[in-house]
Amino acid sequence: MRGTLVFDLDGTLAETAPDIMASLNHFLILEGLEPLPLSEARNLVGAGAKALIERGFRAAGRPLSPEKLETIFQALLAHYLEHVAELSFLYPSVESALKALEAREFRLAICTNKPEPHARALVEQLGILPMFAAVAGRETYAFCKPDPRHLTETILTAGGDAGRAIMIGDSRTDVDTARAANIPVIGVSFGYTDTPMAALKPDRLIQHFDELVDAVLALSR
Template sequence: MSTLPKIAVFDLDGTLAETAGDLIGTLNVLLLREGLPELPLADARDLIGAGAKALIRRGFEAAGKALTPERHEALFADFLEHYGAHLCDRSHLYPGVVEALDRLEAEGFRLAVCTNKVELHAVDLLDKLGIGGRFAAICGRATFPYSKPDPRHITLTIAKAGGDPARAVMVGDSRADIDAAKAAGIPVVAVTFGYTDTPVDRLGPDRVIGHFTELADAVAELVPPRA
């Protein structure tokens, strides 16, 4: 029997924190530099979820401009530079996050983050939001050779955090989170307030919650105490 602790793995953007203002704000800086119109935040939220490169590609497509691979790479570098200086201008934790983490830790869970965000930015943002030190591992897009929806992004995060993969749960907001967890054989809780162009209840998660006050009970149903 494994002596490793049970573990809860969280996505970041749209799950732990509302980050659309800073992400889309940076995208709009790039669009304006290219002579293109800004995208309204309400319309662009669902472009988030697959990392900065995908956000740039989707954003420019939405603005009516295709990018060459070379221009895409240059804009990616510009995005990282600007976003790194502005990643917590408007971003904030969702209500109830701190209390939910408190309860999970009190119930013996180790905590980790598995995000398609660049690891450096993920660590910096979580530190600025005041919760970075709570996670045994914060794994980003280039931490491993794999990223969500590849299930190895989650399983390697669990291993890095020292958690028990047989008593793990994923918490996320997107198809990438849900598909990666299901492929890894790990139950997944989906939040309804994140970034997705398809309602999460249609994507096959094990549980759906609309507020972090519901998380601990949902997790308890999926990861029962050791017999």
């Protein structure tokens, strides 16, 4: 194997905001509030389910108490797991890029702050789970991104070596995690981030998955 490539999931491999927002809106409607448009997703998605709920209810005009937040959080996780891939889809050329990297003997893994059961269900339903040697979620270990151990433990679980690894992600959290682990990072320009990826200065920036193989090879020399 040439090395290990560790991918973030939401906003990196797949457009998942439609299903995430659908679950949020389900609970907004149950509480008698108006659903939020998908255009709001960029402002809400990317920091975990609790932050999603907190931000979403605040945007809808009803901030939540900690107790109510916890109740809705647990219910939303269950609801979202049942509907995790109804509207979500892989970004263009993801599958072909992963296959091309597999053919070049790179080991593939996922490191996400999404709960592991939801991450596994999503990539399984999107048809790419068999490509990954490891899928590590928020609770897989005792720490999660931006703690660099989330990344390095994922690499070990996949059978890889942190000294021969690259992170691919869409957010400041991914860049900060990779930097803290002293691992090169490729940023994608199309994900969920409140700071443009170019401003975060990843080692390589791609606009499309057609560019991923060349970016990986450039950092693997």
